[in-house]
Amino acid sequence: MRELRRPGAFHCGLDAAMDVVGGKWKVSILWALGERVHRFGELRRALPGVTEKVLAAQLRELVEDVIVHREVLDEVPPRVEYSLTPRGAALNAALAPLGAWGSEHVLGRAPEPAASGT
C-alpha cells in the first residue's frame, strides 16, 4: 500500500487521506499518540488485540508518511518513543469532526472532547 502513492491519481485529498489512515489500527494509534507520547509497549497495551508485528508495521507506515515521529533513546533497556509530528497533529485535528460524527450518528451520542485532556 505504501507504494501506490500516485500523486494526482486520487479523486481528491480525501482518498489520499484515507490511504494514510486506512490501516486497521492507524486511527487508534493516532488517537493514543494525540493524548501523549507512547513507547512501543505502552502502545501495545493501549491497543487491546493488536500484535507486535502489526503494530510495528502500522507504526512504520505512519513514520514513513511522516505522521508519527520515532525517537530512539540510546539506553541500556531499549527505549523507543513515538509521538505525533506536526503533520500528524494536523491529521488528528482533521479527524476530529469525523470522530464527532461517529459519536453522534453511530454510537448514538456521547461526543467526547476528542483527544484533548481527560
Place this chain on the structure above:
Amino acid sequence: MRELRRPGAFHCGLDAAMDVVGGKWKVSILWALGERVHRFGELRRALPGVTEKVLAAQLRELVEDVIVHREVLDEVPPRVEYSLTPRGAALNAALAPLGAWGSEHVLGRAPEPAASGT
C-alpha cells in the same frame, strides 16, 4: 463487516466512523453523491475501476448505514437513484477537513472547495 457493529466497543466515534467509511469506494461514492444524485450506471462511470458487484455491495452497506438513500423509480427501463441522507450529508461534511488535510499534506496543495454547495 456489517455485523461487527458492537456498540461501545469502539475507542471512540472515530473507529465507528472508520468502520462506516472503511470500504474501498465508500468515500468516492460519498463524494460523488455529495455533488448530485446519481443512478447506478452514472455512479459506475464516475468510479473508474469499480465493478458492479462491488459497487452494489458498497452501496448496500451505505444504505444499511443510512448514509445513502435508494430511490427506486418504477419505470419501464429500471431506474434507481442514489442520494445522500441527511446523515450522509453530515458525514460528508465531517469528511471535508480530512480531505483538506490530504490535499495539503499528501497531494501537496490544491485544497479543492470540497463537495459542499459549489
Place this chain on the structure above:
DNA sequence: CGGCATCCCCAAGGATACTG
C-alpha cells in the same frame, strides 16, 4: 524491551456470466 522473520488465514475486493 523493541522489533523483525515466517507462515497462515480469511474477508474484502475483483472478474465474469447471467437474470428481472
Place this chain on the structure above:
DNA sequence: CAGTATCCTTGGGGATGCCG
C-alpha cells in the same frame, strides 16, 4: 438498466518464534 450469483485473487492482518 440494475443488479445477483459464482468463483478466484490478494494482501492486510494474526500467531509464533527468534534476535539485538
